[in-house]
Amino acid sequence: MSDTLAPADEAGVVAVIQAAHAAGEPLAIAGRGSKAGLLRPVQAARSLSAANLSGITLYSPSELIIAARAGTTLAELEAAVAAKGQHIIAEPPDFTALFGSVQPQTIGGIVAANLSGPRRVAWGAMRDHVMGIRAVNGTGEAIHSGGRVLKNVTGLDLCKLFTGSHGTLGMLTEVTLKVSPAAEQRATLVLRGLDPARAIVALSAALGSPYAVSGAAYLPASQAGFIPGIGPGAVALVRIEDFAPSVAYRTDRLRVDLAEYGSAEVLDDPTSRIVWAAIRDAAPLAGMSGAIWRVSVRPSRGPGVAVAVERAFGAAWFLDWGGGLVWIAGPATAAAHDAVVLAASAAGGTFTLFRAPETLRAAVAVVPPEPAPLARITRQVKAAFDPKGILNPGRIYAGL
Amino acid sequence: MLPQPAPSTRTLDRRDIIVAGLRDLLPDDGVIADTLRLKPYETDGLAAYRQVPLVVVLPETTEQVAAIMAFCHAEGVRVVPRGAGTSLSGGALPMADSVVLGLMRMNRILDIDYADRCAVVQAGVTNIGITQAVAGQGFFYAPDPSSQLACMIGGNVNMNSGGAHCLRYGVTANNLLGLKIVTVDGEILDIGGAHLDAAGYDWLGLLTGSEGQLAIVTEVTVRILRSPEGARAMLAAFRSNEVAGACVDSIIASGIIPVALEFMDRPAIHACEAFANAGYPLDAEAMLIIEVEGSVAEQDFLLDQLKSICARHDPISLKVSQSAEESLAIWKGRKGAFGAVGRISPDYMCMDGTIPTSQLPHVLRRIGEMSASYGLQVANIFHAGDGNLHPLIMFDANDPASFAKAEKFGAEILTLCVEVGGCLTGEHGVGVEKRDLMHVQFSEIELDQQRRVKSAFDPGWLLNANKVFPLKGLAAA
Numbered sequence: 001m002s003d004t005l006a007p008a009d010e011a012g013v014v015a016v017i018q019a020a021h022a023a024g025e026p027l028a029i030a031g032r033g034s035k036a037g038l039l040r041p042v043q044a045a046r047s048l049s050a051a052n053l054s055g056i057t058l059y060s061p062s063e064l065i066i067a068a069r070a071g072t073t074l075a076e077l078e079a080a081v082a083a084k085g086q087h088i089i090a091e092p093p094d095f096t097a098l099f100g101s102v103q104p105q106t107i108g109g110i111v112a113a114n115l116s117g118p119r120r121v122a123w124g125a126m127r128d129h130v131m132g133i134r135a136v137n138g139t140g141e142a143i144h145s146g147g148r149v150l151k152n153v154t155g156l157d158l159c160k161l162f163t164g165s166h167g168t169l170g171m172l173t174e175v176t177l178k179v180s181p182a183a184e185q186r187a188t189l190v191l192r193g194l195d196p197a198r199a200i201v202a203l204s205a206a207l208g209s210p211y212a213v214s215g216a217a218y219l220p221a222s223q224a225g226f227i228p229g230i231g232p233g234a235v236a237l238v239r240i241e242d243f244a245p246s247v248a249y250r251t252d253r254l255r256v257d258l259a260e261y262g263s264a265e266v267l268d269d270p271t272s273r274i275v276w277a278a279i280r281d282a283a284p285l286a287g288m289s290g291a292i293w294r295v296s297v298r299p300s301r302g303p304g305v306a307v308a309v310e311r312a313f314g315a316a317w318f319l320d321w322g323g324g325l326v327w328i329a330g331p332a333t334a335a336a337h338d339a340v341v342l343a344a345s346a347a348g349g350t351f352t353l354f355r356a357p358e359t360l361r362a363a364v365a366v367v368p369p370e371p372a373p374l375a376r377i378t379r380q381v382k383a384a385f386d387p388k389g390i391l392n393p394g395r396i397y398a399g400l
Numbered sequence: 401m402l403p404q405p406a407p408s409t410r411t412l413d414r415r416d417i418i419v420a421g422l423r424d425l426l427p428d429d430g431v432i433a434d435t436l437r438l439k440p441y442e443t444d445g446l447a448a449y450r451q452v453p454l455v456v457v458l459p460e461t462t463e464q465v466a467a468i469m470a471f472c473h474a475e476g477v478r479v480v481p482r483g484a485g486t487s488l489s490g491g492a493l494p495m496a497d498s499v500v501l502g503l504m505r506m507n508r509i510l511d512i513d514y515a516d517r518c519a520v521v522q523a524g525v526t527n528i529g530i531t532q533a534v535a536g537q538g539f540f541y542a543p544d545p546s547s548q549l550a551c552m553i554g555g556n557v558n559m560n561s562g563g564a565h566c567l568r569y570g571v572t573a574n575n576l577l578g579l580k581i582v583t584v585d586g587e588i589l590d591i592g593g594a595h596l597d598a599a600g601y602d603w604l605g606l607l608t609g610s611e612g613q614l615a616i617v618t619e620v621t622v623r624i625l626r627s628p629e630g631a632r633a634m635l636a637a638f639r640s641n642e643v644a645g646a647c648v649d650s651i652i653a654s655g656i657i658p659v660a661l662e663f664m665d666r667p668a669i670h671a672c673e674a675f676a677n678a679g680y681p682l683d684a685e686a687m688l689i690i691e692v693e694g695s696v697a698e699q700d701f702l703l704d705q706l707k708s709i710c711a712r713h714d715p716i717s718l719k720v721s722q723s724a725e726e727s728l729a730i731w732k733g734r735k736g737a738f739g740a741v742g743r744i745s746p747d748y749m750c751m752d753g754t755i756p757t758s759q760l761p762h763v764l765r766r767i768g769e770m771s772a773s774y775g776l777q778v779a780n781i782f783h784a785g786d787g788n789l790h791p792l793i794m795f796d797a798n799d800p801a802s803f804a805k806a807e808k809f810g811a812e813i814l815t816l817c818v819e820v821g822g823c824l825t826g827e828h829g830v831g832v833e834k835r836d837l838m839h840v841q842f843s844e845i846e847l848d849q850q851r852r853v854k855s856a857f858d859p860g861w862l863l864n865a866n867k868v869f870p871l872k873g874l875a876a877a
Contacts, residue, residue: 060756060758061652061653062648062649062650062652062653062757062758063652063756063757063758063787064652065756085655114597114602116597120596120597121596124570124574125596125597127597127602127605128570128573128574137849141845141849142845143843143845143846143849144842144846145846147821147822147823148756148821149754149755149756149786149787149821149822149823149826150567150754150785150786150787150788151562151566151571151754151783151786151787151788151826151827152754152823152825152826153559153560153571153609153825153826153827153828153829153830154823154824154825154830154834154838154841155830155838155841155842155847155850155868156606156609156610156613156614156850156853156854157560157573157605157606157608157609157610158606158849158850158853159605160573160602160604160605160606160608161601161602161605161606161853163602163605164597164601164602165601165602180657181652181654181655181656181657182655184655201515204515204516204517207517207626208514208515208517208539208626209626210538210626210627210628210629212628243701243702245697245698245701246694246698246701249695249697249698296595296596296597296598296599297595298513298516298518298593298594298595299515299516299517300513300515300516321596324595324596325596348593348594348595349593349595350593350595350597350598350599351599352599367599367600368599368600370600371589373583373587373589374589374591374603377583377603377856377857378600378601380855380856380857380859381601381853381856381857383856384849384852384853384855384856385849385852396600396601397600
């Protein structure tokens with residue numbers, strides 16, 4: 001077990017990183033470590049944790065802005081905004097079950113990993129709603145980017161660069177998010193018995209309608225049973241969230257517009273909440289042993305990826321984001337990984353080895369390698385923040 | 401007037417060689433080198449700043465852009481990328497020693513995919529051109545900067561352009577999927593694609609709004625959205641800026657996010673009404689244009705709620721549009737604001753700070769005081785939902801003292817925006833205009849961090865030089 005440092009303020013983070021920089025010692029950067037099983041394992045004698053950087057520092061509901069120290073739990077943040085009838089727009093997932101973590105997720109960790117739920121397809125990813133960050137880079141300098149306003153193009157957008165950088169450019173100490181009013185009501189249309197390709201055509205029709213669909217997923221028969229309230233058989237799911245009269249109207253219109261794909265049932269608000277939380281958290285796959293991948297492709301290519309991996313190694317899978325996000329589970333072997341990589345690249349998309357035993361994560365490329373000129377820029381940007389390469393070395397790419 | 405450093409004499413001395421080298425890479429009409437024909441490229445939307453460039457090149461393909469960049473990189477020549485030249489911050493202002501790389505001939509729409517809701521377009525396609533290409537199928541491209549008839553998507557990407565509807569649909573960064581870029585040394589790279597959330601660092605996010613500092617954008621994959629069933633606007637007039645500001649707070653707190661929520665102060669109302677005859681209330685101190693979307697019944701539902709919220713703030717008048725024509729008239733004044741102010745003043749400067757919306761009354765009061773002390777009129781237009789403030793400072797460019805005062809006034813407003821928790825620019829970019837104000841918002845350590853990121857892409861600082869980053873300290877990067 002590595003030695004964990006958990007400073008209580010940004011100055012403490014600065015001190016730890018300055019010392020590590022001076023000594024050239026690597027640090028494993030984490031929120032509370034709930035997603036330590038994501039991407040490549042980090043070799044570092046010491047960990048720097050955000051566990052003690054906690055608390056909401058600003059919440060202005062009428063300005064749609066909330067700021068919190070990086071180690072604040074996602075649950076605390078969600079409770080605070082829910083109390084004012086608002087929500088975190090990208091619907092960040094709860095992957096504690098998927099990763100078998102006993103630690104709660106932190107907002108810093110969610111931002112550092114850029115993890116978004118079903119609403120991403122319509123309302124953007126976490127990265128779209130990070131309005132400001134404070135961070136400490138690899139030489140121990142505290143920096144900020146963005147701010148606490150919703151529109152800001154002043155200087156290079158380091159908020160975007162840090163979001164999804166997995167602690168390799170700096171330790172996030174505080175993040176500021178745009179939030180929005182939570183819908184008054186939600187409903188879900190269920191289309192049964194469609195094959196994956198036809199289901200995605202139906203979901204595309206729904207997402208291409210004027211009815212502001214905020215979720216579009218497909219579960220094959222083998223996975224639908226894992227979602228409470230869905231019943232047996234393959235299902236295509238379409239979510240509407242808005243004021244109650246709008247939900248009623250749009251649900252009716254979509255049932256008519258999608259009639260050629262079958263007669264849609266409608267799930268009520270409480271059932272919809274349960275169903276979409278399960279999809280958000282990849283609940284159908286979370287309990288399976290072995291490896292889990294996420295593949296992102298243009299939506300029409302999702303079914304092809306699913307069929308390819310099912311044929312290659314009997315993968316379990318389901319589709320979110322209108323078909324654009326393919327969740328895949330299978331054996332934690334290099335052969336299965338190669339099949340995922342092949343399917344993703346054939347579809348012109350991207351992949352992430354999302355959960356796997358350390359041996360596999362250390363042995364393969366967990367995200368697609370970059371072409372040489374871009375890989376060179378990546379190394380130079382990494383060096384611009386962390387010249388000695390001490391922050392989460394090897395987390396995304398081997399040797400970086 | 402911001403000072404610019406002296407041009408590289410080595411480059412100026414070698415102009416003939418550089419022009420000849422560029423002619424080898426492009427068709428005859430792709431290189432502009434004679435003085436008269438260079439003149440149109442000397443400025444952009446920040447017309448007070450002018451500089452004829454060394455030479456202009458007008459490539460038609462990404463491969464030509466790559467060849468130009470490889471050549472300029474080898475020759476150590478600076479490059480200024482340019483779309484339609486509508487930047488209000490001087491983002492496309494040439495330097496005497498720079499090659500202007502104009503992307504306007506790259507104006508083809510390469511692919512439209514309605515099922516996957518995306519389109520691939522070249523950098524020189526206009527913003528409105530994307531929407532026009534997909535409107536027949538009921539789709540649109542969401543960001544709608546005021547210059548959308550002219551401005552090009554490549555420029556939108558580089559400035560992360562916004563518009564009046566970003567409260568609902570986000571800014572450019574939120575509506576992109578992929579880019580094709582050319583690096584400073586002429587490598588062609590694909591960033592992202594037609595899928596969401598590429599793994600690895602978010603190059604798409606970093607490049608968006610990078611103001612031509614990192615790479616040349618030649619193709620853009622944008623998200624296209626299905627148009628709403630309809631939209632309708634209402635107009636609410638109030639007795640003070642404070643009351644109008646409080647009404648904005650009440651609207652957001654109610655859980656309604658209008659697709660647009662625009663604020664105009666008294667001078668802006670008067671200027672726009674004189675220009676557009678939109679029926680604006682001339683007795684009001686402040687006015688809101690509020691727009692909602694959906695079916696007619698959905699519009700009615702939202703507008704009824706908005707009316708009752710506004711009614712709680714003692715409005716002078718409330719007018720809900722009854723038709724598409726009336727909505728158009730309500731918007732006509734707002735969209736014509738720049739032209740309207742141009743009619744009552746020989747020149748104006750359009751500022752672009754963002755503030756926390758709660759600070760609006762305080763900021764407008766302070767701007768009023770500054771206006772009196774500088775002796776220059778100002779009209780304020782504000783994207784109220786997202787805090788983006790556009791003071792239009794009126795001055796006379798033929799009077800150098802008036803221009804100098806206007807620049808100082810503008811700098812003081814932007815400094816105030818930062819002081820109250822906001823920022824220097826919400827959607828126009830830093831460019832030349834706000835370059836030397838960057839210290840107000842960022843520490844030297846933070847600026848150096850950004851400079852190192854710039855250097856990671858462009859070690860020789862050849863791309864869009866002398867902009868964004870304050871010149872002082874340049875040597876340290």
